[in-house]
Amino acid sequence: MLTITNLSKYYGTHCALRQVSFSVEPGTVLTILGPNGAGKTTLFKILAGLSHDYQGSVCFGPDKKLQAHDIGFVFDSSRAFYPKLTAFENLRYFGVVKGLSRQVAKDTALQLLQTFSLSDKAEQQVQLLSRGMQQRLALCLSLISNPKVLLLDEPTLGLDIESQKEFELCIEQVKETGTIVLIATHQMDTAQRLGNYSLLLNKGEAVRFGNTQTLLANTCGEQYTITTQ
Ligand code: ATP
Numbered sequence: 001m002l003t004i005t006n007l008s009k010y011y012g013t014h015c016a017l018r019q020v021s022f023s024v025e026p027g028t029v030l031t032i033l034g035p036n037g038a039g040k041t042t043l044f045k046i047l048a049g050l051s052h053d054y055q056g057s058v059c060f061g062p063d064k065k066l067q068a069h070d071i072g073f074v075f076d077s078s079r080a081f082y083p084k085l086t087a088f089e090n091l092r093y094f095g096v097v098k099g100l101s102r103q104v105a106k107d108t109a110l111q112l113l114q115t116f117s118l119s120d121k122a123e124q125q126v127q128l129l130s131r132g133m134q135q136r137l138a139l140c141l142s143l144i145s146n147p148k149v150l151l152l153d154e155p156t157l158g159l160d161i162e163s164q165k166e167f168e169l170c171i172e173q174v175k176e177t178g179t180i181v182l183i184a185t186h187q188m189d190t191a192q193r194l195g196n197y198s199l200l201l202n203k204g205e206a207v208r209f210g211n212t213q214t215l216l217a218n219t220c221g222e223q224y225t226i227t228t229q
Contacts, residue, residue: 001025002066002149002180007056009042009204016042017054018204024197026148026178029171031185031195031212038201040184044151047182048073060148069098072142073151080138083127087118087137090126091144098145105144112140116170132163139170143179150174152183156190168194192216 002024009017017039024030032040045051047058049068060066074080081090088109095105113119116136121129126137135155142150152171156164171194175181185191191198195212200219208215 001061003057003059005057005059007043007046007054007058009039009046009051009054016204017046017201019056020199020201020204020206021056022199022206022209024180024182026180027175028196029175029181029183029194031183031191031198032201033185033188033191033198034201034207035186037203039204040201041153042204043201044073044075044153044182044184047071047149048151066149069145070148071151072145072147072149073153074135074138074142074155075151075153080141081126081134084125086123086125087113087129088122090137091140094141095144100145108144109140112143115173116140117166130163132159132166135159135163135167136170139167139174143174147179149180149182152181154185154187155183156185156187164190188216 004023005021007017007020008015020043032043034040042051046054047066048071058066060070085093091109091112092105095108096102100108110122113122116139118133118136118140121133126134129137156167159167171181183190183194191212197210198212198215199206200208200215208219
């Protein structure tokens with residue numbers, strides 16, 4: 001279980017996160033909702049190990065700190081790859097960078113491409129892939145070292161409806177493997193379709209946490225209503 005306890009983060013005197021606590025079971029999708037400036041990215045940066053100066057704790061399992069290899073993330077797929085390398089070459093390269101042997105990196109890359117319906121694009125340069133395919137490839141990349149927690153920041157933003165649906169199916173598959181998936185989004189419809197649980201942040205505070213359907217029903221019309229894009 002991923003357990004966040006009393007997480008706070010200050011930028012100078014500005015409080016970006018205040019005493020946020022929640023826990024998530026394996027195989028759960030948690031959507032992190034909230035308007036601009038709510039603290040979603042700040043939370044992700046801490047979980048991803050990109051921000052160290054914070055108060056509170058992040059634990060995975062009893063008393064275990066979350067290690068870098070436990071975390072996969074998809075932040076901005078357009079800058080995640082070497083555009084002139086193929087989809088397969090990118091995955092194999094990053095697999096090796098993450099410490100896999102060449103053979104394991106190759107096998108894992110091929111398996112991920114197959115799982116997410118990209119096998120026929122394996123030999124294509126990434127720059128020639130559609131945005132939706134690049135986003136699915138970014139998901140493959142984030143899973144190459146078999147992380148326990150996956151962080152997705154606005155993963156379907158800017159995708160056409162068909163690509164959104166394909167991506168959401170991929171997330172369902174990831175969830176089935178027991179991975180914890182955290183999705184930061186402004187898109188309530190994405191939360192509605194994917195989130196088992198949701199955390200609503202506003203001005204750095206956890207305003208609500210709970211079952212997504214209940215939370216969205218109770219939040220309807222409140223001042224921190226999240227926009228649908
Ligand atoms: P958005 O949806 O617009 O990305 P968010 O929910 O991700 O917003 P954060 O980016 O986490 O919100 O920002 C939370 C608060 O912290 C905001 O008030 C923001 O201005 C502030 N903040 C974020 N990063 C920094 C920084 N590096 N220095 C100073 N203040 C920051």
